[in-house]
Amino acid sequence: MKAFCDGGDLAEAVGRAIRAISTRSNNPILDNIRIEATEGTMVLTATDNELTVTTGIVADVSDGGVALVPGKLFSDFTRRLTGERIAMETAGSKLVLRYGDSESEFACAEPDDYPELTEVSTSGSISMTKNALRDLINKVAFSVRTDDVRPILKGVLFEIGESTVTAVALDGYRLAKCVKPLISATGEMKAVVPARCVNEIARLLDESDEEVRLYIGKGKVRADIGHTTITSVLYEGEFVAYRNIIRTSFDTQVTVAAQQLYDSLERALLLTRDDRSNPVRFDITERMLRITSASGRGNLDERLPVVTSGPDLTIAFNAKYFTELLRVCGADSVTIKLNSPADPCVVVPCGGEEEFLYLILPVRVA
Template sequence: MFAVTRKHRQTIQKYKTNENSQKPPTRGEGVSMKIIVNSLDLNDAVAKVSKALPGKDVAPVLECIKFTAENDKLTLYATDKDLAIEKTIDANVIVGGQMLVPGKIFAEYIRNIADADSEVSLDTDENRLMISTGGSDCNIATLDVDDYPEVEEIGNSSYFAIVERNLKALVNNVLFSVATDDSRPMLKGVYFEGTGYTLTAVATDGYRFAMSKKPLEEKVERLTATVPSRSLNELFKLLGDGDEVLHVYIEGNYLLVTLPNTRLFTRLLAGQYIKYDNIVPREFVSTLTVNKANFERSLNTASIMSRQEKNNLVLLDIDEYNMTISSTSQYGTAKETVAVALSGKDINAAYNSRYINDCLRVINADTIKMEFAKHNGCIITIENSDEVLYFILPVKQIN
C-alpha cells in the first residue's frame, strides 16, 4: 500500500465519486479520470504488460497500453493481437474510467520517475494524460479507447490445473529446443499435451529434441496446444517458484494463463504438430552414467576453443571408465577428461557442445544417464526419472 499526501487528500475530496457506480466510463464519453498509485507498483505493471506491445510498425492504437480504473484497482492491458498481457494493481481510484496511452513513451517516463514510497497522480483531461509526482510533471496525448481491439475472453470449460513452479520448470526444460527459422512454423512453438494427471511438453528444431513431464492437479481427458516460443518466454518471466495452483484455459486457437493479478493470453500455432513418438530411439549400443557437475564443467572448459566456430564442435571419446572431451579450432586444441561408468561399446562421436550444455543447464540432478544409439544419436536423462528426456543428433565429421 502507499500513503496519501495532503495535496492528494484534498484532491480526493474534490473528486469523490459514488462508490456504487457501475461500468467505468471511457474517455470517449467525456469523463475525466483521477488515479493515485504507487510509482514502483505502476512501473512493475507497465514493464510486464509492455512485453506484449508490437515490435514493429503497426496501427498507432496497438502501440498503446489500455488502463481501466475502478473499485480501487488499476488494470493495464497491452496486445499485439497474438499475445496479450493484463496486470491489475492496487490504486486510489478517485474518478474511474478508461484511457489509452502510447506504451513505450509512458513506460520509459514511469521507469525514470519510479522511486520507493513515491506516488504518481494520473489525470486525464479530454485527450491528454497529466502525470505528476514530486517535482516531475508530464503530459502525454491519449487515443480514443473505442478504437482499441476488444479484450479477448475464452471459456473455462477446457483447462488444466498445475502448480506454478511445475509449469515454470516445464517451460524452462524444453523452450531452448524450439526452432528459430520460418521453414517449419509449427516447430517455433512448444507442444503441450495433457493426459490423465500428466502434462507433457515437447520441442524440437530438427537437430535436437526435448521432452519434459510434470504432474497435473486435476485429471484431464486430453488437451493439446502448440504455444509460440515468444509467448512462453514472456510467461516464464511472469511465473514464480511458489505452490499456487494455476489454471490454463484452452479454447479453439487460444490459450489463457491466469496468475494472481495477472493474465497472459496467446494465440496458438495453427496446424498439426509433428508425430514425435518415433523420433527417439529405443535401442542402444552403450549406456553411461556421469556426475552432472563434473561433466558440465569439463564440457564448458573443453569447448572454449570451438565456440567461435559455427557448430561448436566437441569430440567425445568414451571408454569404460573415462570420457575425453576435446575441441580444435584455428586457435588451438583443448582437452578434458571426466570419470564415467560405461556399459556397452566404446563411443567416438562429435556433437554441438551448446546442445549438450543447454540440457545440462536445466537438469536438476547429481547424476545423469547418457544412452547412445547405433549411429551415435545421444539420449540424456535423469537416472530413474522420466521428468526430462533430450535427444541430440551427432555432427558428421569431415576429415
C-alpha cells in the same frame, strides 16, 4: 480519468504489460498500453494480437476512464520514478502524471482505435503447482525453433492426460521432453503454445506449491497468475510425431557427473565460438569420456571419469546444445545413450521422479 496509485506498483505493472508489445509491429496502435481505471483498480493491457498481457494494481479512482499511452516511452519513464504516490488524469488527448511537486504529460492515442480482445473459453483447463509448471516450461522451451521455416516448431506441445501433462519442444536438431503431474484436468487435450507465451508465464511463476490454472479454448490459451492474465493464440497444424524419433534401445551408455561435463563443454565452447556448430568430439572408452575440440582459436583435450556399458564409440555434438540441457536438467549425473556416430543420442537424468528426456543429433567433423 482521475486516479491515484503507488509509483512502484505502476512501474512494475507497466513492465509486465509491455512485454506483449512486439518490436516488429506493423500496426502503430499496438505500440500502446491501454490503461483503464475503474473502482479500486487500474488495469493495464498490451497486445500484439497474438500475445496479450493484462495486469492490475490497486488504485484510488475518483473518475473512471481509459487512456492509451505509448508503451515504450511510458515504460522507460515510470521505471525512473520513485515509489511515491502518483496522480494520473486525462486532459483531452493527454495523460497527466503528477508526482511530488512535479508533473509530466503524455500524448495519447484514441482509445476506441484499440482492438477489442476476445475471451478464452474456460471449458477446457488444467491445474498444477506453480513450481511444476515453471520447471516444465524451463526444461523444454529452450529447444524450440526460432525461425519461421516451420512455424509450429516455434511452440511447445502440451499433451494433457488424466493425471499428467507432457511438454515437448524441438527444432530439428534436438528435442526436449518433460512430464509433470497435474492437480486436475477437464479431459485429454493437445495444444501447441508459442514459446513466447510459455516463457512469459514462467517469468511470473515462483517455486511455490500454490495452484495455477491454464485455460485452453478454441485457438487460444490463458493463464491467470496473481493479478496478471496472459493470453495467447495457439499454433495450428500437426506437430511432429516425436515418438517416432525417440529410440528405446541403445548399444552404448555413459553415466557422467553433470557439472563436470558442463564445465568441460563450457571451456570447449570458448574455443569453438567461431564455428556455428560448436563441434566437440566424444571418445567413449571403458571408464573414460575424452572430450576434444579444435579450432583456429585453440585446442582442448579433457578426460572425465565415467561409468560405461557397451562398445567404445566416437561421436561429435554441438557443445552448446549439451550445455543448455545440462543447465536445466537438475540432476547430479546424467546418462547418455548412443548407438552409432550417425544416430541421435538420448540424455536422461539419473534419479529423480520426473520424466525428462533430451535428444540431440550428432554433427560431422573432419
